[in-house]
Amino acid sequence: MAIDDTRLVTPAAMGAIDAAAARGGIDSFTLMQAAGAHVAAVVLAHYPDALRVVVVCGPGNNGGDGHVAARLLMQSGVAVARFGAPPKPGGDAARAFTECPGSLAPLEDWQPRAGDVVIDALFGAGLDRAVGDDVAAVIARAEATGTPVVAVDLPSGLSGRTGAPTGPCFRAEHTVTFAARKPGHLLMPGRALCGRLHLCDIGIPARLIASDDRLWRNHPGLYSDHLPVADAAAHKYTHGHLAVFSGPLISSGAARLAAVAGLRAGAGLVTVASPPNAVLTQASHFTAIMQRALGGADALADWLGDRRLSAFVLGPGFGDADKARAFTRQLADTGRPVVLDADGITAHAACRDALGAAFGGAVRLALTPHEGEFARLFPDLAKDPALSKVDRARAAAAMLNAVVVYKGADTVIAAPDGRSAINADAPAWLATAGSGDVLAGILGGLLAQAMPVFEAACAAVAMHGLAARRAGIGMTAEDLAGQVRPPDHSAADAGRT
Known part of the structure; x- marks a missing residue:
């Protein structure tokens, strides 16, 4: 053997x-x-x-x-x-x-x-x-x-x-x-x-x-049993509806990257919810991705009444910290999975405990911080030299009842129950502006298709690296998003042990 x-x-x-x-x-x-x-x-x-x-x-x-x-x-x-x-x-x-x-x-x-x-x-x-x-x-x-x-x-x-x-x-x-x-x-x-x-x-x-370490190298055996399965009788809503929240006009590109990645990861529908002044700009870039003009909390509450919305990505280029916190509280109340990235993470630096309390019960929150964002949200963990990156990610996941995707050349994926994986095969050229927005979108697209959060995060990180290898050295984030593909069951099965 x-x-x-x-x-x-x-x-x-x-x-x-x-x-x-x-x-x-x-x-x-x-x-x-x-x-x-x-x-x-x-x-x-x-x-x-x-x-x-x-x-x-x-x-x-x-x-x-x-x-x-x-x-x-x-x-x-x-x-x-x-x-x-x-x-x-x-x-x-x-x-x-x-x-x-x-x-x-x-x-x-x-x-x-x-x-x-x-x-x-x-x-x-x-x-x-x-x-x-x-x-x-x-x-x-x-x-x-x-x-x-x-x-x-x-x-x-x-x-x-x-x-x-x-x-x-x-x-x-x-x-x-x-x-x-x-x-x-x-x-x-x-x-x-x-x-x-x-x-x-x-x-x-x-x-x-x-x-008892419950620690693995990220590999298909961690997630292949939970990958979305194609069904001849399926329609777009059975593949999930992902909502991506856009920031203002000047920073709307990050949401576009996440939305494209989510659609390419297999979500049946993706809608970008933009401030009214950004809708026309977003519309000029999209064909298959839908648009929604979204002002404040009341407009969001009306939209969340649509139960076909199955997962949310908030943070890429979002900007407004107060609005990010308010929207996150509303999303938490829906009971559906949420990915917080970038500004969605930083917005909660002063109210971390409230974020964890809002997402009690079944795990449905994922955070995708890079080193700086992690340090802003978990300064106590980041400053402790005795902790490994795995230790920090696990402690953060337990604090917030969330899956933490602690990004870097050695991305660590950690669940609140202690399960953890280290990704070690992503190419160096993933270190480019917008790469994290693409990862957030891939993860959102998998969550929209009802994957469990830890397994979806492991799959998303693997797909992210595979897309980068397809795109090649010198890629931009736009190139990266264009190379995202839905998970391949046959490839995943071949990689299992």
């Missing part, structure tokens, strides 16, 4: 998995042998011309993996030098150290040579503090000389829980990890510091690779 590369486990959970494997009779030294063999294989495959492999070893099991890799590389005819601290007597690492021929020099003795490749087997994922001065000096020498680094489990100095460096940190070209990915492999800047990731099966049974 292929290894499940979708589940993420924290370093603490991985320790519990290792302990469960040992209790189940799996020999821990056999696991170490397999881990070291994978490390050696990666070095041989990617650095066949290395003149010397330098293995820097810590005193724990990560160092034990390094000793195994060193022995196997020597047996393959590779010149190997080991530097570091000897392990404590009696454990697996001590056995691996004893079985590896040659000496172990002090860490500070390593001086880079041309043709060196470093295997970083110092600490791995378990370290959540800054490395010492001796390790920092080694990191600095490797960085200064451009010496390639292959990290065992995680580059030393990088938190496997948060993906943030705890101080000086190796920048690896390759990282070899075992059994399951850790959050630090996907969260930025950890993903960049890991280089190419190799997830390897070392013999831990799949039934043990589980935890």
Whole structure:
């Protein structure tokens, strides 16, 4: 059975998995042998011309993996030098150290040579503090000389829980990890510091690779069972009616991007509700998307009497904070799903608790903040250095009884019940003005089709990245919206594990 590369486990959970494997009779030294063999294989495959492999070893099991890799590389005819601290007597690492021929020099003795490749087997994922001065000096020498680094489990100095460096940190070209990915492999800047990731099966049974973390890499298995299904008897209203609220004339483009994306995501109808002075401008851009002139709260109350309206997007280019808050309260009272983005999020910075209270009960609110918007709405969470991006998103979701799509190169999707996903495959060129408006529209379009909010958010983030890959480097947000497609069931099924 292929290894499940979708589940993420924290370093603490991985320790519990290792302990469960040992209790189940799996020999821990056999696991170490397999881990070291994978490390050696990666070095041989990617650095066949290395003149010397330098293995820097810590005193724990990560160092034990390094000793195994060193022995196997020597047996393959590779010149190997080991530097570091000897392990404590009696454990697996001590056995691996004893079985590896040659000496172990002090860490500070390593001086880079041309043709060196470093295997970083110092600490791995378990370290959540800054490395010492001796390790920092080694990191600095490797960085200064451009010496390639292959990290065992995680580059030393990088938190496997948060993906943030705890101080000086190796920048690896390759990282070899075992059994399951850790959050630090996907969260930025950890993903960049890991280089190419190799997830390897070392013999831990799949039934043990589980935890209470409820954290995954975003993948089709999270949402494919809930994707809208085409029905020959369907009509436009069975595919949902999405309402997108526009801002004033000067900032109406953001709503247009969201509306186009919602329609392309499969909503049967999309209406843009605009201030009266923006209607003609919007009409000049739309054909398939409908228009509604909408003034204040009374006009909105009349429109909300139409039960065919199935989901709402408020915030892109909206502008008026007082009006955004008032409209949001009215939308909350309908019991239908709402996406708050951009100005819809910022408008509630001073009344966050009231927003959460308005959306009690079944989860029907989604927020799509970027880093700055998140900090405005959740300054207490944003300022806490002990929290990972996953921790912050989960806490925010619980506070507001909402699904939070915390955007970025490592977008985190979190539900109030703790389910979370990290998206790691969106292209870099998504970082362009208007991209977030498109995402809000895709999510609104899926919610209009009655997808549950967490599953819709995971699907929307995946669709957003796929549209960007179709659009290509140099795309604009208009290009991006034009490349949105309804979810493909066959592709989703193929990606399930």
